[in-house]
Structure formats: structure tokens, C-alpha cells
Amino acid sequence: MHDQAWGLIRATRALIAYIEENQVFDKLADCGCGLYDQYRSDRFDEAINHARVAAQTLEEELDRG
Numbered sequence: 324m325h326d327q328a329w330g331l332i333r334a335t336r337a338l339i340a341y342i343e344e345n346q347v348f349d350k351l352a353d354c355g356c357g358l359y360d361q362y363r364s365d366r367f368d369e370a371i372n373h374a375r376v377a378a379q380t381l382e383e384e385l386d387r388g
Contacts, residue, residue, distance in 0.1 A: 328385055335378040339371060 341347070348361040363371075 325385065328381060332378045332382050332385075335374050339375055339378075342371060 346361075348363050349367045350362050350364050352360040352362065354360055
């Protein structure tokens with residue numbers, strides 16, 4: 324189980340890094356001039372932050388014992 328937990332931490336961090344480095348958005352807004360404004364919804368940002376905190380918490384647990 325220990326190895327699977329570390330794998331989950333690595334995968335979660337890789338996914339978060341990909342989302343941030345590649346500027347992944349889940350919403351578009353029509354600016355009215357043929358352009359679109361891309362942004363992240365609050366729900367998407369919360370999910371990203373929750374995953375980041377959960378990975379950190381799990382890593383701290385594993386380091387403790």
C-alpha cells in the first residue's frame with residue numbers, strides 16, 4: 324500500500340503541474356469581438372487546490388511512519 328500511495332502522490336503532482344504549466348481552463352467567455360476569454364471556474368480551482376493539499380497531507384503521513 325505504501326508504494327501505491329507514493330504513486331498517487333506523484334500522479335497527483337504531475338497532473339497539477341500539467342494543468343498549471345499548460346494553462347488548462349474549463350470555461351470560456353465570449354468577449355463580443357470574436358475573441359474568447361479563458362478562465363478557471365471556482366469549482367475547478369477548488370478541485371486543484373484540494374488535490375494539492377491532499378497530496379501534501381498524504382506525503383506528510385507517509386513520512387511520519
